[in-house]
Amino acid sequence: MQAITIPKVLVSGILMVSGIYLTSCQSKSSESSQRDILAEVVDTTVSPKDDFFKYAVGTWLKQNPIPASESSWGIGSMVQEETYARLRGISEKSAKEPGSEGSNEQKIGDFWFTGMDSVSIEKQGINPVKADLDRIAAIKDIQGVLTEISLQHTYGIGSLFSPYIFQDEKNSEEQALHLYQGGLGLPDRDYYFNTDSRTINIRKEYKAHLQRMFKLLGNDEATATKNMNNVYALEETLAKNSRKIEDLRDPYKNYNKMDLVALDKLAPSLNFKDLFGQMKMPQVKSVIVGQPEFYTAVDKLLKTTPIDTWKAYLTWNFVSSFASELSSPFAKENFYFYRTVLRGVKEMKPRWKRVLDSEERYLGDALGQLFIKNYYSDKTKKRYEELVKNIFSTYKERIEKLDWMSDSTKTKALQKLATVVPKVSFPDKWKDFSTLSIKRDSYVQNIIRANQWWYLYEVNKIGKPVDKTEWGMTPQTYNAYYNPSNNEIVLPAAIFFIAGFTDEQLDDAIIYAYAGGSTIGHEITHGFDDQGRQFDEKGNLTDWWTKKDGDEYNKRAKGIIEQFDNYVVLDSMHVRGEATQGENIADLGGVVLGLEAFKKTEQYKSGKKINGFTPLQRFFLGYALAWMGHSRDEALANKIMTDVHAPGFLRVNGPVVNIDEFYEAFDIKPGDKMYVAPKKRVRIW
Structure with missing residues (x-):
């Protein structure tokens, strides 16, 4: 997601x-x-x-x-393979010689240290995100659901729909908020409906994966099965109202600019003014909606779906988003479905490569400065x-x-x-990570803080001129x-x-x-x-x-x-x-x-x-x-x-x-x- x-x-x-x-x-x-x-x-x-x-x-x-x-x-x-070796050298040196507090070397070194500290990761188990799971469990009404969806987006979790910040396609000088279809656990809407044996088996495996993840969270067999069925049914409805990838290629059909009044008419249950405020982008005055019919379906789901189903869905989204950084039971279960079932991969990459993949995603420009300095x-x-x-x-x-x-x-x-x-x-100009906090406390928390930083980095662009550098x-x-x-x-x-x-x-x-x-x-x-x-x-x-x-x-x-x-x-x-x-x-x-x-x-x-x-x-x-x-x-x-x-x-x-x-x-x-x-x-x- x-x-x-x-x-x-x-x-x-x-x-x-x-x-x-x-x-x-x-x-x-x-x-x-x-x-x-x-x-x-x-x-x-x-x-x-x-x-x-x-x-x-x-x-x-x-x-x-x-x-x-x-x-x-x-x-x-x-x-x-060559890049891994080079970035590993940069990361190991930064972990031993982190430099001044707030420097790129410090952030790279501390990120590497927590990612490679498998002993602490195993000891911590689910604890780094327990407060988040408790918050979801305490939801009592639809407003609580919307509040949690908003919060999850600030964590980098694509629950229910997909927002992104990009240039207005008809005014390329200005950054705009786009709202797209999303919220699925399977890679594409067709996975929910194709009738070939390969896809049918993937759906079967996905349901089993959902059930096992809920059991890892402490659900008994009956509760895990119920949550699995409810989450899958919700995602299936989202998929049914999503466009095929062929239909996403038409830039005109996927450009529907609306002010907040029109947006609220499209999906009043989302209460967009409050939603955008909770998503830390109160400056939004208009939005480019990619697939309006998807948001009409979301509106209906918010009116008809039981709160317990939403809680299960949001719990699943949260844990799935960070499973690969949690303790091995979660990481292995996540790997089995998303890498073995979907892609045929037989075993995990060694931890150091997985950490570098994450480091590249969150601190890529910081690594890049050192990479270019040493190798270009x-x-x-x-x-x-x-x-x-x-x-x-x-x-x-x-x-x-x-x-x-x-x-x-x-x-x-x-x-x-x-x-x-x-x-x-x-x-010519590198991204400035000076406000990003990376510590040696928890790998998952470093990932969450990095997601939050990137989220605000993008959100703060809304309505501003495009930085073409x-x-x-x-x-x-x-x-x-x-x-x-x-x-x-x-x-x-x-x-x-x-x-x-x-x-x-x-x-x-x-x-x-x-x-x-x-x-x-x-x-x-x-x-x-x-x-x-x-x-x-x-x-x-x-x-x-x-x-x-x-x-x-x-x-x-x-x-x-x-x-x-x-x-x-x-x-x-x-x-x-x-x-x-x-x-x-x-x-x-x-x-x-x-x-x-x-x-x-x-x-x-x-x-x-x-x-x-x-x-x-x-x-x-x-x-x-x-x-x-x-x-x-x-x-x-x-x-x-x-x-x-x-x-x-x-x-x-x-x-x-x-x-x-x-x-x-x-x-x-x-x-x-x-x-x-x-x-x-x-x-x-």
Whole structure:
């Protein structure tokens, strides 16, 4: 369950690469005596004409099974392993030498100390949150329910609904409160209703999990069963009135701005003026409601649901939110359902990694300052800023040459592209944690205090101008994103790492593929995907396309929707083409941009082979490298149901079949499994 933490990014990017910093974009020698990552991972027993992904990275997949503590394993996991080691060193040093009171080192050190103090955690058991549970147990009426819901949101618990602070989509200069559907214990509304055997079993396991958690809290068998049934029924009603992930992609249908009078008419039982006051945001004068029908259903539930059911629901939400930081019975039960059942993970990560995951979530910028100081340089940052410029320049050329877009729309598209703000490697201004209190008293209490700090950090933005210098990711994060309301791409330092290889071992083909194509090109294309294209150069939701151009775009987008709808994974699960279209469009656009930029390099022009691969072949192999990895079946099924990204292997095989040069590179002909007729190839950018 999610509550207000960091700004919600409408279109988020990728999980990618790892390791040693890349320090050049120059082509390298064609000598094959040096190590070559592409040659090491390729599987020549598979034909690229049958399954390009398995050909490109199949040897690595065979030699690297998924660890018992993971739901998936890939090139992105490698950077995380290196990052873990580095952050552990920072944390252990800070615990021994915490520095002055209130410093980042003190906060990191004390957070680490309490997280690693498993003896105290076991001794404390449920005691760190007993007062909170007693408060919930004492609720007597619906006003008490609403008061507790408000309080839980300030703790970072997403009970009943999901508020978040983000730019007003139609006024990108101002921060606004958004109210979305939420309050579910299962990952998505479809888990409550799908009738396939896999999902039916997950529902059965979820109910058993609820029952066991109530028993851990001291309920007898009958009471635990009653509470389980009541909580599940309440969540099922919330799910029934929630939109599918496909329907959440339309920014217009999910934008319903209301003043407090209109909001109270929508759901009078919530008494929003008092609710917002208790949620510590009395300055709210208007709200953007994503799914009004959800709040109508909430209003009805508040009138008809017994108080005891609300108490059970709020107790469950509270304990579930902090179970992984409580004593081992709670942590293990939480892990069993949310990691083993849902994702197939066999065992917990070691405690030190779990603590680092939490530390990254709550103190990521504090860690980031020390991480960049120790492991990154301004010189490297400048090199990647140059690569960003090359990709942008290529996109400009591609737009200018489009044969399906009118000149008037091209002018606006080029204006938008010219105003995209690239944020590369790390921020110029770091978050200030001076008011965040971290102590050596209790791990759970540190988590709660951090949640409360982040909540107020976000709430205090309401109605204020947008700070466009802020980053929504830390530099040590192996991910990237495009934010349509800021019209910016954010590329953390770690996205440019590759594990175990020095710069001299990485030629331009690799760099332009996985850094230029699957990252930079991917993210900038998000500005023009099914969602991003509906925002103008200032980040405002507005229709800047002619009708004819919009229709032409939608026709091409329909092609990629149909392409991915036809992919079947596991037994009978189809990729959700509508839900994943934005990422699939960005993947295709990213490969095209990376390739066109690569064609300007000396390596491509020379045509010289490296380890038997032509420059063009190496580019496509380098792109596959960016998605090298595999997942457990449970995790794959979860991804299909909840994620707007297609599975990694289809993020390779899906876009490349639409690119003519791919056929040239690997001599793919009609009759080959990877062959798609030219007329059926999707062409957008």
